Amino acid sequence: MCIGDRLVELGSAASDDDISAWGRLWRLDALLQLGRRLEFDTELMEFAAVVSRHPAPAWHWRLASVKTCLALLEDRLADIPSLIHDMTQLGESAGVDGADWMALIIRSAFARRTGEGLDEIEAEVRQALAGAPFFAQGWRAGLLVGLDRIDEANTIWRAIAPHLDAMPKESVEWLIAMSGYAENAIIARDVSAAARLRKALEPYAHQHVTGAATTPYGGPVSLPLARLCAFLGDRSAATLWFEDAVNRAEAMNAPWYAASARHELAQLERHESPLSPREWEVARRVATGESNRAIAARMFLSERTVERHVSNALRKLGMSSRSALAAWVVGGSVPRSD
Template identity: 30%
Template sequence: MSNTRLDQLLAAAAVVGERVRLDVLQQVVAMPPSDFLAAVDTLVRAGALIVPPDSGEAWFASESVRRDAEAHLPLGGRADLHRRTAEALDPTADAAEIMRHWSAAVATTADPLDRARLQLQLAVAAVRAGDLSAAHAAVQAAVVTARRSRATELLAEAAVTLEPIGQSEWDGDIHQWCTEALAAPGLAPRAAVHVLARQTQAAVYLARWPEAVATSSDALAQAEALDDADLLVEALTARQLATSGPDDVDELAAAAARMIDLGTSTGRAEVELRGRLWRIDALWYCGDLAAIGAETGRLASCADRVDGPHGRWHVLVTQASLALARAEFEEAEALLGDAFDRFRRIGHPAVHGAEVMFRVLRGHHLGHTEDLLGPALWRFGTDSRWDLFAHLCRAFVLVDAGRLDEAAAHYHRCGGPGSWQAPRAGELLLNAVAARVAAALGAVDDVRVVRARLEPHRGRYVVGGGGGTNFLGPVELALGVCAGALGEWDAAASDLHEAIALCRSIGAPGFAVEAACLLTEVYELSGESAQARTTAAEALPLAKALGMTPWLARLERPDDPLSPREREVARLVAAGLSNRGIAAALVISERTAQNHVQHILGKLGFVNRAQVAAWAAQRSTQHRE
C-alpha cells in the first residue's frame, strides 16, 4: 500500500478524535474493508497506532504522532474530513461529537456559501445536542451570508432549518426568514411549500392565527399539485397546527389518517407518530378515553423508532393526560414527572408551560399548592402564547382557592372576551376556564359571551390539543356553570345532569364529582334542598375515594346557597357598605356590585339589605360556635 494512502488514513484518524472507532474511520476514508484493515495493520506494525484485540477502536501511540499527522493537512482537506466524520457518526449516540465536527468544518472553510451550508448542518446537530443557542446563532450567520449573496435557495434552506419552539425571538426570526425567502426571486415550487409550511408553524406560535390558516391552505394546495410525499408531510403538519379546533375534528381525523399512511408506506416512524398524535387529539374532542388508551399503545411503538427525546415525551404526556382525565392522580404525576425531567435536560422552553397547566388541572380537583397561588410559577418569559392564559388560568386557580379579590385583578388584566385571540386548539379550554372565573366573579356579561361560544360545541369535550392535551370535561359542564351564574336553574340542572352522564359513560369520575357538586348547589339555590342533599349524598363516597378534598368540602355543606364572591358581598353588606363601597372594596364596577346584591336577595328570598345583614351575622355566629 502506498505511503499516500497510509498518510491519508493517519490524517483522518487525527481529525476523528483521540480514540477512533474503526467503523467510523473506515466510512470517513471510504476504503474497501479489506484495504482498510490492511492499512490499519501496517500503521500498527509501524508503531503509529494502537489497536487492542476485539476493541473495535484505535488510538495514536503518541500525541506527537497525532499532531504531526494533523499538521500536514491543508485547511480544505481538514474541513472535508470533519464533514465526513460528522456524517459517519450516529446522531442518536454522538450528538455532541457530531456538533464538534460540524463546528470545526465551519471554522476551516473559506468560501462563504460553503461555510453557510455547513452552518446549517451545525444548527441541526446543535438542536440534537440540546444547544439551542448555538443552533440559533448558526442559522443567523447563514442567513446573513444568504442576504449578502442574494442566494434565494440558501435563504429558503436556512428559513426551514429550525422549528418553532415557543420562544418569541426564536420563532420571530424563523417567521422573518420565511417571509424574506417567499419574497425572494426565483424560489422553486418545492422550496416554496417547505417555506410556507414553516411560516405557518411560526405564525401559530406567534399567535397570528388568520395568517396561519391562509398559509397552511396555500402550502397544502401546492403540495398536492406537486404530488410529493415529503411535501405532503410538511403541508399536512402545518395545516394541523392551524386547524386543530373543535370545528376541525373531521378534517383533523382525515389528516391523521393520511399522515399515518404516509408514515407506514415510507417507513418513517416520525411521520406516523405525528399522525397518531393527531388521531388522539380528535379522540379527545370526542371524549373517547378507551380509544385514546388503545391508540397510545401504537403511539409508543412509533416513539421507540423515533430518534431523540420528543417521541417519548409525547407518549408520557398522553399517558399522563389520560390518567388525569380518569382521576388516576398519582399515576399522572409520576408520568409527567418523567416527561418533564427528560425535557429539562435539553433546556426545552415548552416544559414550564406544560408543567404549570398540568398542576392547574390536577389542583382543580385535589386542591392547589401554595407555590401555584404565588407569582413565581406564572412567569413565562417572552412566550406570547402564554400572556392571556397566564392571567386567566391564574385567576382560575385563585377562584378555586376562594381568593376572589386577587382572581378579579388577574381576570381584569385579560381584557374583555371580545379581545381574546386563542389558538383553535385551545379555544374550548380558554372559554371553559373563563366561564368558571367569570361566574365566580359575577361578571354576567362575560358569562353570556363565553356561553355563546361554547353552545355550538355541545357533545364535544373541553381540551387544549395540539399534542399536549389539557382535559376539562364535557362542554355541558361549562355550560351548566354559565346557566347557573345567570340564574337559569332549569337549564343549569339539565346541562349538569348531562355532564354527569357523559363523565360516567367515558370513565372520567373526577369531572362527574365536579358536575354533581355544582348540581347540588344549583338545587339549593333554586329552593330544592331535599334534591340537593340527595345529590350530595350520592357524590360524597366517590369524592372521598378520589381524595378530591375541595369538592368534598363543598358537598358536605349543601345548605349555603351563595357563591364565594356572593358571601364576600354579603359580609360587606352586613358591614354597612353601599354598592359603591362594595365596588371599591372588591375592585369591581358599581353595576357588578349591584348585580351581586340582587342575586343574593333573590337566592335568599329576601327583599332588603337589612335581611342580608342579619343572615350574614347569624352565619358568622354559627361558624364561630
C-alpha cells in the same frame, strides 16, 4: 382528524415512524376533544408502539406527557407526582423546548385539583406569564380562585372581560380559555360576560375542553355551559347541560368531572351552594364522621389542605361547627347565613 389519518397512511406507506407518530398524536388530540374514549385508547396503544421503536427521546417525552394527563383525567391522583417527575426528566434529557412550560401546566392542573402547593404554583405561573399575551392571565386567575384570593382574580377578570371577542377562535387555546373564563365570570357576578360566554360555547357543547392530548383534560364543554346557564337563571337549560356533562364525563372515564356535574345538578335541584366540588367532597366526608387526617389520607391531600377546605366551607355557609356542616350535607336543612 383527517390530517392525522392522512399522516398515518403516509407514514405506513413510507415506513417512516416520525410521520406515523405525528399522525397518531394528532389523532389522539382530535379523539380526546370529540370524547371518543374507546377509539382514543386504541390509538394510544398504536402511538405507544410507534414511539417504542422511535430513536428520538422527544417522542418518549410526548408519550409520557399523554400518560400523565390521562392519569389526571382518570383522577389517579396518587400516580401523578411520579409521572410528572418522570415526564420532566425525559423532557430535560431530550432537550425539549418548552418542556418546563408543559410540566408547569400539568403541575398547575394537579395543584388546582388537590389544593396542594397552590401558593408555590401561583407564584411560578405569575413569573412564567411575564410578557405573555394578557389572555393567558386567565390561567393565573383560576389559581387565585383556588387560593380564595377572589379580589385579585376579579381584578384580572375585569381586564380580560371587555376583550373576549378579540381572542381568535382558530387559536388552540380558545376553547380552553373560554371554558375557564366561565368560572371567572360567575365568581365576578358578571352577567353580561356570562351571557356572551354561553353563546360562544353552545356550538361546542358536544366537545371536550382540551388543546392536545399532551395537556390536561378539562372536562366536557357542557359542564361550564351548565354553570353559566345556572348563573344566568336558566334552570331548565342548566339541568339539561349538567345531565349531558355527567353522561359525557362518564363515557370518558373522567370520574372527577362526572362527580362534579352530578353534585352541581343535585345542588340545582335541591338548593344553591357556594361550595366548590373539592370542598363538597371534603364536607361529604365530614358528614360521614371522618377526621381531617382520615380525609387527607383518602383524598391524597395534606391535613392542612383538608383543614383549609373545611374552614372555607364553614365560612361560605355561614356556619361555625362540623356538626352543622354535616347536617347541611345530609339534609340541606341548615340555612346559609347571609
